[in-house]
Amino acid sequence: MCGITGYIGARQAAPILLEGLSKLEYRGYDSAGLALLNGSEMDVRKKKGRVSVLAQEVKKHFFDSHLGISHTRWATHGAVTDANAHPHVSSCGNFAMVHNGVIENYENIKSFLLTKGYTFRSQTDSEALVNLIAYHYYKLPENSENRFLESVRRALLHLEGTYGIAVICRMQPDEIIAARKGSPLIIGIGDSERMVSSDVLGFSGRARSVIYLDDGQIAKVTADSCEVVSANNELVPYVTNSVDWELDSAELGSFSTYMEKEIFEQPKVIENAIRGRISDDASTAVLNGLNMTPSEMRQIDRILFCACGTAWHACLVAENLIEKYTRIPVEVEYASEFRYRNAPLDKNTLAFVISQSGETIDTLEALRESRRKGFKTLAITNSVGSTIARESDGGLYQHAGREIGVASTKAFTSQITICILIALYIGRMRDLSFAQGKEIVGALKALPSAVEETLKLAPELKKLAGKYCKYHDFLFLGRLDEFPIALEGALKLKEISYIHAEGYPAAEMKHGPIALVSPECPTLIFANSGDIFNKVISNAQEIKARKGPLIIVTDSPDRFPEGLADDVVVIPKVHESVRPVVSTIPIQLLAYYIAQQLGCDVDKPRNLAKSVTVE
Ligand code: F6R
Numbered sequence: 063m064c065g066i067t068g069y070i071g072a073r074q075a076a077p078i079l080l081e082g083l084s085k086l087e088y089r090g091y092d093s094a095g096l097a098l099l100n101g102s103e104m105d106v107r108k109k110k111g112r113v114s115v116l117a118q119e120v121k122k123h124f125f126d127s128h129l130g131i132s133h134t135r136w137a138t139h140g141a142v143t144d145a146n147a148h149p150h151v152s153s154c155g156n157f158a159m160v161h162n163g164v165i166e167n168y169e170n171i172k173s174f175l176l177t178k179g180y181t182f183r184s185q186t187d188s189e190a191l192v193n194l195i196a197y198h199y200y201k202l203p204e205n206s207e208n209r210f211l212e213s214v215r216r217a218l219l220h221l222e223g224t225y226g227i228a229v230i231c232r233m234q235p236d237e238i239i240a241a242r243k244g245s246p247l248i249i250g251i252g253d254s255e256r257m258v259s260s261d262v263l264g265f266s267g268r269a270r271s272v273i274y275l276d277d278g279q280i281a282k283v284t285a286d287s288c289e290v291v292s293a294n295n296e297l298v299p300y301v302t303n304s305v306d307w308e309l310d311s312a313e314l315g316s317f318s319t320y321m322e323k324e325i326f327e328q329p330k331v332i333e334n335a336i337r338g339r340i341s342d343d344a345s346t347a348v349l350n351g352l353n354m355t356p357s358e359m360r361q362i363d364r365i366l367f368c369a370c371g372t373a374w375h376a377c378l379v380a381e382n383l384i385e386k387y388t389r390i391p392v393e394v395e396y397a398s399e400f401r402y403r404n405a406p407l408d409k410n411t412l413a414f415v416i417s418q419s420g421e422t423i424d425t426l427e428a429l430r431e432s433r434r435k436g437f438k439t440l441a442i443t444n445s446v447g448s449t450i451a452r453e454s455d456g457g458l459y460q461h462a463g464r465e466i467g468v469a470s471t472k473a474f475t476s477q478i479t480i481c482i483l484i485a486l487y488i489g490r491m492r493d494l495s496f497a498q499g500k501e502i503v504g505a506l507k508a509l510p511s512a513v514e515e516t517l518k519l520a521p522e523l524k525k526l527a528g529k530y531c532k533y534h535d536f537l538f539l540g541r542l543d544e545f546p547i548a549l550e551g552a553l554k555l556k557e558i559s560y561i562h563a564e565g566y567p568a569a570e571m572k573h574g575p576i577a578l579v580s581p582e583c584p585t586l587i588f589a590n591s592g593d594i595f596n597k598v599i600s601n602a603q604e605i606k607a608r609k610g611p612l613i614i615v616t617d618s619p620d621r622f623p624e625g626l627a628d629d630v631v632v633i634p635k636v637h638e639s640v641r642p643v644v645s646t647i648p649i650q651l652l653a654y655y656i657a658q659q660l661g662c663d664v665d666k667p668r669n670l671a672k673s674v675t676v677e
Pocket of ligand 1: 370371372373374416417418419420421422425468469470471553554557672673674
């Protein structure tokens with residue numbers, strides 16, 4: 063949440079900062095701002111609204127500058143106003159800072175600073191920090207070495223909470239100080255220029271290589287150097303990493319939104335998740351990234367999955383698949399609960415976290431808690447070099463390409479695909495026969511074209527969206543493998559169209575939610591071939607009997623009476639192991655087209671941000 067960029071080098075800073083900010087808008091878009099330096103002159107512009115509003119403001123007031131910092135905000139403390147937008151400037155006017163994170167003890171810091179004569183203009187927690195930096199700066203002797211960096215370091219020692227920050231100072235017009243704890247911060251290296259950003263995307267392809275700061279590290283960044291120190295002021299050696307810009311491509315191409323583009327990328331994305339991960343005899347998966355020998359794998363008695371939101375739904379799919387194919391008990395935890403719950407875990411537990419961004423703070427903390435307890439903790443993530451990727455004991459990259467639409471689509475189906483591979487891999491060491499392994503591999507190989515086929519439903523779902531967009535409530539029902547997809551359907555619809563929606567196991571709705579069923583509340587139910595097909599159809603009958611408008615998503619349209627559903631969406635018949643992926647496509651398309659019909663900003667839904675780096 064919140065995106066930060068900084069630039070120092072030979073070029074004009076403002077256009078580079080604005081371009082970077084527009085790439086980081088997925089992290090928050092309540093307000094945006096920048097601060098530029100030219101010698102000891104500082105220019106600060108900040109505006110409520112999107113980066114484009116700030117860009118208009120900057121255009122009106124040209125300021126010659128080769129050093130600056132900028133920010134796009136997702137509000138935590140303080141309303142969405144110009145005053146609460148970043149950068150925040152110290153009351154002396156000499157320091158400007160952008161901050162991503164939450165300062166938990168800001169009230170104590172603020173009270174202390176008020177007694178020292180500091181004044182405050184905003185309701186944010188961040189303003190306390192920039193003033194604390196100023197306070198330490200003036201306490202240090204004028205000629206002290208690295209005075210600016212040292213003042214930031216000392217201020218951070220008093221902080222409770224999380225931060226990714228970039229700070230500039232009028233007395234030090236040739237450096238940016240950057241630091242992180244709990245929120246990502248990356249330094250980009252170009253030709254005689256340096257940048258800082260919350261995400262490589264913010265470098266807009268300009269960085270040749272990058273340095274990932276670790277928690278507690280502070281960096282002094284100049285146009286052609288970078289010095290990193292620890293919280294104890296020890297010089298830290300760092301490594302530079304190259305960036306694969308192709309994977310980070312953020313072009314919309316012929317699509318009108320990123321969400322639409324990402325939905326239609328799914329056949330390719332699934333292919334990427336599988337590529338190189340099937341054994342030569344096509345009977346199992348090859349998952350070297352797990353960093354576990356087969357004998358270590360066979361000792362596992364329990365598997366734990368932690369994640370948030372859509373990734374948590376992928377964990378539920380994993381639970382069904384892994385229990386079915388390996389007979390190992392699986393537990394799924396909300397990462398935000400797990401980190402504080404002190405859950406009892408067996409000694410032979412293998413833990414997984416799933417995170418598209420690799421930066422979700424709750425998931426990261428769940429990973430840390432699991433590792434602190436001594437459990438091998440693996441990550442499934444889409445973000446190479448992310449904090450979760452770096453701190454895990456191994457794992458599998460999704461290779462889904464950058465997901466920019468705030469509502470997760472391709473990342474979800476790619477996470478499920480990887481979970482199928484894991485279930486297959488562990489299953490083959492336990493209960494699954496060679497023939498069963500081959501069957502699942504066959505299903506995986508055929509999956510990209512099944513998804514391609516399902517995407518052809520787009521015009522039909524667009525039409526349905528026109529019919530169903532007028533409702534204010536929606537139910538999504540599914541059983542077993544499709545219960546998590548029902549949850550995901552409800553989440554997709556509510557987050558981008560603001561229609562109230564609930565996902566339930568189909569038979570469970572009799573225990574309460576059925577009270578919602580009426581001509582005013584449509585239900586989408588998954589009824590796919592399998593042992594409980596007839597049971598699901600009975601659940602559908604119960605809805606029909608109460609005059610609830612009914613959409614059935616099915617691979618077996620001939621197996622229930624004509625007229626039962628108001629609308630039937632027919633998906634291709636696939637092997638049960640991969641069906642959750644295929645079932646997901648209609649709910650994504652329906653949610654997308656409903657939101658579009660309602661005129662909602664699907665890529666930037668209200669109140670949301672792509673990467674949730676605050677608790
Ligand atoms: C919903 C959505 C969120 C994320 C959740 C976890 O469409 O995108 O629910 O799934 O915030 O994010 P990651 O996977 O980045 O940890």
